[in-house]
Amino acid sequence: MNKHERTDQELVQAVLAGELETFAELVERYERLVFSFLLTRLNDLQEVEDIVQETFVKAFRHLASFDCERRFAAWLLTIARNLLIDSRRKAGRSVASTNLVNEVMLTDSAREAGSQPSEIVVRRERFRSIVVMIQELPEELRTPFLMRVINELPYQEIAEILDVPLQTVKNRIFKARGILREKRENYEKMS
Amino acid sequence: MKRCPENDKILLFCEHELSEVERAQFELHIQTCSECREEVKQISSDDSLLREGVEEAFSRHRVTSRIMQQIRSEKIEPLPANNQRGWRYFWLTAFALLTVFAVASLYMPAAVKYHGRATGVMIQALTDNSTLQGAHLAADQTFDLAAFEPAALDGCFLFTVTADQTSVFKISGSTGIRRSEGLLEFFDTTATFELISGARLTIIVNGKRQQLERKTVFSTTAAAIDDLQPDAVSLAGLDRPLTASTTAEADAIITSDEADTASSADQAELASITTGLSAEAGTGSDSLIDQTPGSGKNPFADEPLDLNGN
Structure with a gap:
């Protein structure tokens, strides 16, 4: 954060003071976090989009109730988690599927344009296996792990967002990495 | 496959959790x-x-x-502050009060509930010299109050009173007894009461309500009711074996009207019963009371009571 960048609390106060467009800055800042939080929990990316949108609209609507002593990201994830539970209850789903793998790895990805077809296949298979293994992690390990790897958040920030001690965050991330490593070794032995 | 001894440091290295020295060493490794x-x-x-x-x-x-389009197009505005938090505080306060109340109630003595509406009263003589209606009873001899109500007792007796719960208490002394509005009423009483077991019981003793509780013993005298004459009980003809039984009428709890009548004319009623006893005995009947089984037949009264010579 550079010195001209406003804090979450300042942005919230600005929105409440009438600067409606300032809310876009909060969306920009945390949309990726909410998106990745929902990514391995939902059936398809369209549903992820809908809940991300609903999360921010709901946050905007209840912005005056936001406790500025809390982290804005933690509050957003609480809203997202509640919407996710509602969504699953309505749809009668309890587990995420791996359909997102097909959506994530686009066939016409610019990044893969210059690659050999065999490389593309291996890469997609590897990505698919990683996603499946992550989805098998317990949520208490999966969430800090994804925050760490995808959002590249420092431990301290993850601890504040999840409201757990710093050491707990470290332990959970190490445990997640250990499980993934073991799964990968088993996967490689089988294939 | 045997792992490299430095393998444990891999995750720490990837997570930048090694010290500078350790990191440099691992990079060399x-x-x-x-x-x-x-x-x-x-x-x-x-x-x-x-x-x-x-x-x-x-x-x-x-x-x-x-997101921004939806906020703009639907003209969504933030709701007033503290709306949600107010409810949160309301529920937290309500929960806290309920918790305090629940915990406090655990440490407060339960409201004392006396029961006294007796549906069955069995009386057992505890000593040989105890008398019912002036006649001697054997020790351990048991009878149903309903068969002799109002009864005149003298001696030491064990009462087993059945209401919604059961109470057992002991009386030593002399008393008249009947039921009044479902409660046991002791009149002309000079006796000691002691609850032995079971639920607390409300009784009437010499016109006053008393709570008969566990571990409490109280004595009372009939001195306050000095306008009543001592019972003159005639037990002529009781020198032959008698069989006691109950009747539906005798088993039934007396109604309040009956109780009122009884309380106003207990002396006369006692006299009429004793007269009846004398008359039946005098005619040579083996029954002290009508033996026709009734719907409220008391199982304790199945055994014939041998009142002779006790």
Whole structure:
């Protein structure tokens, strides 16, 4: 954060003071976090989009109730988690599927344009296996792990967002990495 | 396959959790250890692949403009502050009060509930010299109050009173007894009462309500009711074996009207019963009371009572 960048609390106060467009800055800042939080929990990316949108609209609507002593990201994830539970209850789903793998790895990805077809296949298979293994992690390990790897958040920030001690965050991330490593070794032995 | 001894440091290295010295040492190590080098490369590669895949999905599915468009088009405005928090505090306060109340109630003595509406009263003589209606009873001899109500007792007796619960208490002394509005009423009483077991009981003693409780013994005298004459009980003809039984009428709880009548004319009623006893005995009947079984037949009264010579 550079010195001209406003804090979450300042942005919230600005929105409440009438600067409606300032809310876009909060969306920009945390949309990726909410998106990745929902990514391995939902059936398809369209549903992820809908809940991300609903999360921010709901946050905007209840912005005056936001406790500025809390982290804005933690509050957003609480809203997202509640919407996710509602969504699953309505749809009668309890587990995420791996359909997102097909959506994530686009066939016409610019990044893969210059690659050999065999490389593309291996890469997609590897990505698919990683996603499946992550989805098998317990949520208490999966969430800090994804925050760490995808959002590249420092431990301290993850601890504040999840409201757990710093050491707990470290332990959970190490445990997640250990499980993934073991799964990968088993996967490689089988294939 | 045997792992490299430095293998445990791989995750710490990838998570930047090694000290500077340890990190420098491990960097030197992976230059010579292909196993650890490959492992580090694999973890780093997996992290990058995951990050890129998610980033790619995010770039195609981000909804910033949709969010802002919805807020603008629907003219959504933030709700007033503290709306939600107020309810939260309300429920927290309510929960706290309920908890305090629940905990406090655990330490407060329960409201004292006396029962006294007696549906069955069995009386057992405890000593040989105890008398019922002036006639001697054998020790342990048991009878139903309903068969002799109002009864005149003298001696030591054990009462088993059945209401919604059962109470057992002991009386030593002399008393008249009947039921009044479902409660046991002791009149002309000079006796000691002691609850032996069971629920607390409300009784009437010489016109006053008393709570007969566990571990409490109280004595009372009939001195206050000095306008009543001592009972003159005639037990002529009781020198032959008698059989006691109950009747439906005798088993039934007396109604309040009956109780009122009884309380106003207990002396006369007692006299009429004793007269009846004398008359029946005098005619040579083997029954003290009508033996016709009734619907409220008391199982305790099945055994004939041998009142002779006791």
